């Protein structure tokens with residue numbers, strides 16, 4: 001069984017690479033991504049508890065309501081310090097559970113992809129690379145709970161160099177982190193969870209839930225493939241418009257209205 005530590009940055013600073021959205025919308029998206037990530041982890045049968053490490057009261061309120069345990073991120077050591085703080089709290093609360101660190105920017109995370117990755121864990125430290133291949137979305141402790149987090153730019157290589165094993169074959173939803181507007185378009189194509197879908201709808205990015213989603217039985221205007229194809233094209237167009245218009249900080253907010 002696993003304790004899952006999810007570090008979540010303060011919303012005013014979060015998702016800075018989604019600069020085409022207003023600050024308010026960027027914060028709403030970061031909060032929604034974290035909600036979908038944590039909800040998927042909480043539903044995993046191999047997870048004892050989810051520990052969200054954050055210094056943001058809005059994030060804490062939302063994730064506590066979902067069932068996560070909140071750990072204050074008040075240290076000076078950034079992302080890896082926050083992961084270490086979460087690891088210590090997780091081991092104190094549930095010493096029999098191994099520790100996994102999961103980034104909070106996986107809006108399409110499927111519980112089954114996380115479950116499969118945890119079930120495939122070796123006895124030693126291991127990690128799942130992100131979709132681009134240079135980052136990390138999931139880091140697994142060894143049997144004694146040692147994590148050795150090296151998240152940050154090119155963390156995949158740092159984790160490999162530190163002896164962590166690459167967990168091959170992880171599901172797409174576990175690897176699709178969202179840093180840029182192109183990542184967001186790809187995540188929408190794969191299917192995002194309900195918090196992200198609602199946030200996107202409020203912003204004006206209408207979404208449908210893709211076939212890979214856990215939410216296939218939910219009502220959707222875009223459930224049939226003809227509409228889904230049209231929607232995919234519209235999202236692609238909006239994403240490339242946002243990416244091409246970086247000088248206009250509100251370009252993404254106007255997309256698809």
Ligand SMILES: Nc1nc2c(ncn2[C@@H]2O[C@H](COP(=O)(O)OP(=O)(O)OP(=O)(O)O)[C@@H](O)[C@H]2O)c(=O)[nH]1
Pocket residue numbers: 006007008009010013014015016017018053054055073077078079082102103104105152179
């Ligand atoms: N608690 C905590 N979480 C962090 C911190 N920095 C990053 N994170 C989280 O770590 C994961 C990866 O974060 P990054 O990609 O570095 O940052 P981001 O806010 O997601 O995006 P950018 O601002 O575009 O870099 C996300 O879950 C973040 O919320 C930190 O200082 N404290």
Ligand SMILES: C=C(OP(=O)(O)O)C(=O)O
Pocket residue numbers: 103130134135136137150151152153154155156177179
């Ligand atoms: C912090 C990381 O994420 P990102 O690539 O999202 O910045 C990482 O991959 O270690």
